[in-house]
Amino acid sequence: MKLKIDHKSQVPLHIQAEELLRRLIESPEYTDGKLLPNEMELSKILSISRSTLRQSINKLVYDGLLTRKKGVGTKVVESKSLSSKSKNWMSFSQEMSARGIPIKNFELHVSWILPDKRIASFFGIKEGKKVLKLVRLRGRPEGPFVYFESYFHPLVGLTGEEDYKAPLYEMLEKAHGIIAMVSKEEISALSADEFIAEKLETPIGAPILFRKRFVFDINEKPIEYNLGYYKADSFVYTVESRRE
Amino acid sequence: MKLKIDHKSQVPLHIQAEELLRRLIESPEYTDGKLLPNEMELSKILSISRSTLRQSINKLVYDGLLTRKKGVGTKVVESKSLSSKSKNWMSFSQEMSARGIPIKNFELHVSWILPDKRIASFFGIKEGKKVLKLVRLRGRPEGPFVYFESYFHPLVGLTGEEDYKAPLYEMLEKAHGIIAMVSKEEISALSADEFIAEKLETPIGAPILFRKRFVFDINEKPIEYNLGYYKADSFVYTVESRRE
DNA sequence: ATAATACATTTGTATATACATACTAACAAA
């Protein structure tokens, strides 16, 4: 594995180092809780200072990918299951492809609508101003398992003409410079009403995992208001949290 | 507010500083997204170096309590709602009391049982070895809204004679030195079967938020295996996640 | 053999320093 840091790059060294380490510890050599080279060595290999290297390692420790012990070393956390990385922000498609699930889009509607009070106040806009509504029915090849309703702030620059089959946030980032940064979610359960039952091809009254998601950009400005209705037996939401 | 750091203490300076800042930003003066003093000043006030101070601030930023901006300053994150602190590990009673909800215990059974294969393998013990099972039906004064089944690793030292009305993890920490560190959770939805419906005083088939929780100590050793069945309309699970 | 000791290794803590970069505000020029 090549470990090369570009000192002339605009990207900060500790970010580059973090990326390299992330790739390194996800490579097959480090699956089993192996020790990393010690900090002095690593800093020499990467040709950055120990202080800078520690910045990178700190982040990975905080993210739960590494653990350190005085007098011993830094090792890769074992059981790197999916949930162990759940701290990182992920879009629906990323989540699914990380699990190796192919996605099929069953329905996709885009429209400009007048938002209701709830949505308008979330975006901090007047009720008369239109927002982009995106409806998606997605799932596996065998059948749909989630119905999404998304609303986007007018300022994100979507026209409604984009290719909504591609990962949305990658596109937003590249085309409009919008970086989704924070996601607040509320998860609850409810019964399928007639509408949802029909969409998800499930009986009326079937249990549904309901997920409200509020997405903000780097300046805490609202970007997206998202409602997701998941077929209960097809989706498990995993979270990992850590003290301190 | 007193901001005093003890340079002779055994506690690392950056930890002391972090604690002080945590208290500071939770005080009434800082509720509204106010700017902190700048790093140079703060480091002078606390009589620690800027580098050390930055260690403390970094953690708080990572925890979502502060945000920093080049050329502007460091400010307390607004809307310090419950969910903004959801990264911190919380027990059920802590969660509820943080929301100002009084808890009532409707049922409480403690027993030593032979675990099934799933639980035994989670704890890494033989199926012949008994574990402590704790069943709790809890809720508001008006009625129960969650049914818990917990299993504890034999080595945590519980006898079954403890006072299970007190916060469990506080007790474990004080009495047995067990520090719960990591919690992995899986959240899904299901229909109430006859048993759950009766416990939660809800119709059979009603939607239930089902929460599996795996708790580990500081050494990643399993402590608790917990199943929680929440009445759908009474509980919302909130998560906040942040990129980078 | 076992226990105590000493040593080397590795991360943890703490500081000082220098310069880069993003933002604000004030002022000047068009």
Next chain:
DNA sequence: TTTGTTAGTATGTATATACAAATGTATTAT
């Protein structure tokens, strides 16, 4: 009024250095 420039301020990046504390290993004494 608007635009551009500049100075000041605050965080961001990066390094070098020194010592502390925990751990594991090898050595020595019993």
